[in-house]
Amino acid sequence: MTAVATEIARAPAHGRAGRLAALVLLLGAAAVTGVALGSSSMTLDRLLPALVGQGAETDRLIVWGLRAPRVLLSALAGMALALAGLLLQRATRNPLAAPTVLGISDGAALGAVGFLFLFSDSANSLTVSIYWQPVAAAVGAAVFAVLVAVLARGAGGGPVGLVLHGFALGALAKAGVTLLMIVGPVYRASQASIWLAGSVHEARWSDVVVLASLMALILPVLLILTARMDQLLVDDSSAEASGLPVRRTQALLIALAVVLTASAVSFVGAIGFVGLVAPHAARLLVGTRALPAIAASALVGAAMVVLADIVVRLAFAPLEVPTGAATALIGAPYFLFILFRTGRAHA
Amino acid sequence: MHDRSRSNDQTLALSAAAAGYDERLVFSSLDLSVARGRVTALCGPNGCGKSTVLKAMRAMLPLREGGVFLEGKPLSGWAPKALAREIAMLSQSPSAPEEMTVLDLVNLGRYAHRRGLARQGTADREAVEAALAATDLADLAHRPIGTLSGGQMQRVWIAMVIAQAAPVILLDEPTNHLDIAHALDTLSLVRGLSHEEGKTVVVVLHDLNLAARFADDIVFLKEGRVAAAGPVTRVFHADSIAEVFGIDCRVLSDEETGRPFCIPLAARGG
Numbered sequence: 192m193t194a195v196a197t198e199i200a201r202a203p204a205h206g207r208a209g210r211l212a213a214l215v216l217l218l219g220a221a222a223v224t225g226v227a228l229g230s231s232s233m234t235l236d237r238l239l240p241a242l243v244g245q246g247a248e249t250d251r252l253i254v255w256g257l258r259a260p261r262v263l264l265s266a267l268a269g270m271a272l273a274l275a276g277l278l279l280q281r282a283t284r285n286p287l288a289a290p291t292v293l294g295i296s297d298g299a300a301l302g303a304v305g306f307l308f309l310f311s312d313s314a315n316s317l318t319v320s321i322y323w324q325p326v327a328a329a330v331g332a333a334v335f336a337v338l339v340a341v342l343a344r345g346a347g348g349g350p351v352g353l354v355l356h357g358f359a360l361g362a363l364a365k366a367g368v369t370l371l372m373i374v375g376p377v378y379r380a381s382q383a384s385i386w387l388a389g390s391v392h393e394a395r396w397s398d399v400v401v402l403a404s405l406m407a408l409i410l411p412v413l414l415i416l417t418a419r420m421d422q423l424l425v426d427d428s429s430a431e432a433s434g435l436p437v438r439r440t441q442a443l444l445i446a447l448a449v450v451l452t453a454s455a456v457s458f459v460g461a462i463g464f465v466g467l468v469a470p471h472a473a474r475l476l477v478g479t480r481a482l483p484a485i486a487a488s489a490l491v492g493a494a495m496v497v498l499a500d501i502v503v504r505l506a507f508a509p510l511e512v513p514t515g516a517a518t519a520l521i522g523a524p525y526f527l528f529i530l531f532r533t534g535r536a537h538a
Numbered sequence: 539m540h541d542r543s544r545s546n547d548q549t550l551a552l553s554a555a556a557a558g559y560d561e562r563l564v565f566s567s568l569d570l571s572v573a574r575g576r577v578t579a580l581c582g583p584n585g586c587g588k589s590t591v592l593k594a595m596r597a598m599l600p601l602r603e604g605g606v607f608l609e610g611k612p613l614s615g616w617a618p619k620a621l622a623r624e625i626a627m628l629s630q631s632p633s634a635p636e637e638m639t640v641l642d643l644v645n646l647g648r649y650a651h652r653r654g655l656a657r658q659g660t661a662d663r664e665a666v667e668a669a670l671a672a673t674d675l676a677d678l679a680h681r682p683i684g685t686l687s688g689g690q691m692q693r694v695w696i697a698m699v700i701a702q703a704a705p706v707i708l709l710d711e712p713t714n715h716l717d718i719a720h721a722l723d724t725l726s727l728v729r730g731l732s733h734e735e736g737k738t739v740v741v742v743l744h745d746l747n748l749a750a751r752f753a754d755d756i757v758f759l760k761e762g763r764v765a766a767a768g769p770v771t772r773v774f775h776a777d778s779i780a781e782v783f784g785i786d787c788r789v790l791s792d793e794e795t796g797r798p799f800c801i802p803l804a805a806r807g808g
Contacts, residue, residue, distance in 0.1 A: 422649050424638060428629035429695075431598055433702065434622030434650030479638050 207483050210476045214490035218266065221497040225262040226254055229504055261394040264458060265500045265514070266493035267402045268391070269465055271455035272296075273492020274413065275448040276466025277473070277484060281420050282444035285350040286529055289467035290452040291522075292354055294335045294361030296463065299456035300386050301364040302331020304371045322401065329453035335360055336449050351530070389462030389515030391500050398458045405454045412447065413485055420444070420481035462499075462515040464522020465492050471529070495521075549574040549738050550595055550625070550706055555604035557594045564590040565762030566603065572755070577732045577739045579749035582759035583783055588742045589630060591759065592708050595740065596627045608706070622650035626704040630711050630742075632695050636684025640694050643683060644669055647701030669700040673727065689720030696727060707731060709741040713748065721745070725752040747799045750774050758782045774798045780806070
């Protein structure tokens with residue numbers, strides 16, 4: 192019995208910690224690269240002084256005024272979207288679930304653009320505080336999440352059915368965004384790219400602060416919910432029998448996913464497929480336990496958006512290609528791959 | 539052998555209960571009780587409401603009328619964790635991600651005993667180790683469940699239920715998809731839980747002879763009502779089986795165990 196006990200106590204957790212550390216390094220490297228590279232690339236001997244507030248004034252301005260907020264906003268938005276995807280996949284036990292796939296991202300974008308449309312005066316400036324925009328995005332995201340859930344439940348059709356409803360409603364929301372942009376006050380091309388495909392071009396420090404605060408509020412809630420998320424790995428009956436209030440937990444996780452999606456989308460728009468790919472990558476790297484899955488998903492999501500932004504800045508300069516185009520380039524084929532596998536498993 | 543004559547000692551009971559799904563009522567005015575520390579088998583033809591009865595006993599299905607009582611106390615309005623500490627249940631087709639390890643899955647059985655943010659305590663670890671030992675799974679603790687055989691997988695689910703450390707255990711067809719050797723193995727384990735550790739076990743079983751061999755009591759269900767209930771030797775006879783399943787059969791008694799067994803002869807037409 193003691194031999195058994197020591198054997199069991201020696202759980203294989205070391206690999207997990209190593210992989211998480213590697214992800215932290217990857218994100219750090221991506222962030223430094225993101226700050227260093229751009230239309231005027233910097234070598235380390237210019238970057239490092241600028242980072243600590245020395246060196247040439249233009250370098251400091253580029254690093255602290257333009258690139259640092261852009262990189263930080265990318266990382267925070269990537270985290271939020273990845274965690275939203277993780278929560279949706281856990282709550283629905285559907286590997287295809289993600290904010291973009293279920294139309295929640297586009298619902299949030301519609302909320303944000305609808306807010307700009309309703310509360311802008313003729314001079315194109317807002318009549319209420321911009322801080323209400325995330326709330327409007329959350330309302331849009333929640334409406335579309337509820338619509339998808341209700342319609343998909345009514346129609347049945349399993350995991351793929353849920354996704355079909357999500358895509359249909361997402362297309363509807365996207366059409367709403369396009370319409371509002373044509374008839375409304377959001378007329379500049381750079382803004383259009385935010386709401387159509389997601390972009391971090393216009394990152395400001397105030398955005399970074401608001402999004403970071405939101406994440407600081409949500410992350411502790413997620414940590415409290417890790418035991419419940421672990422419990423949701425098994426089927427409804429087994430989870431319920433073990434003492435988990437299954438429906439209540441699922442509703443809670445979906446509500447948090449809605450808030451996370453809205454937070455990200457109201458600052459960077461509907462950057463797609465991060466919420467789908469990051470939780471899958473995390474699962475491959477650290478397995479199914481909720482705590483490491485949360486950490487790994489957040490790190491992968493952040494690194495994805497930071498790297499995607501570097502790619503669009505470098506590969507297409509001086510064109511301003513939306514960041515979401517780069518994440519979709521990786522995410523969409525991967526989505527097709529899972530769709531194919533899931534379709535076969537349920538055939 | 540223990541004295542197993544305390545059959546009046548009821549622990550879990552449905553009283554004047556009615557339940558169903560959507561429009562369909564599966565049972566109504568159902569009275570059914572199981573005795574403490576004994577293995578009760580629920581038997582009956584497909585669609586007779588066995589699984590629904592089990593879910594109702596676990597208070598996982600809202601009753602339209604009547605109530606469920608544990609030791610005389612109604613099971614309505616209990617907190618989910620408090621309920622889970624009293625009654626564990628293994629559903630008919632449980633599922634979990636393939637890459638999950640045996641240990642991680644069995645650990646989930648401790649959820650009802652964890653408070654707030656507390657990490658796993660000594661009691662949790664001991665309960666899980668005991669469950670793994672009882673199901674002979676200690677060597678497989680770190681294996682992903684996707685690599686296990688059907689019989690091993692069933693033992694993992696039972697280990698999760700054991701780890702939950704509830705005095706009452708409900709099992710919905712635990713021998714489904716198992717070959718005869720693994721079915722015997724599983725049922726011996728289940729019977730040990732009752733006879734050695736004093737658990738009250740209710741088990742839905744398809745196979746009449748396995749029920750007669752391993753259960754103390756049998757409840758025969760037909761079309762949502764109790765056709766016969768009581769100790770195996772009293773209830774398990776050709777007439778009751780004929781009535782419940784609509785078959786002709788001969789019931790004999792095994793000389794060594796004293797247990798009855800049934801030889802099916804033919805289905806009754808109509």
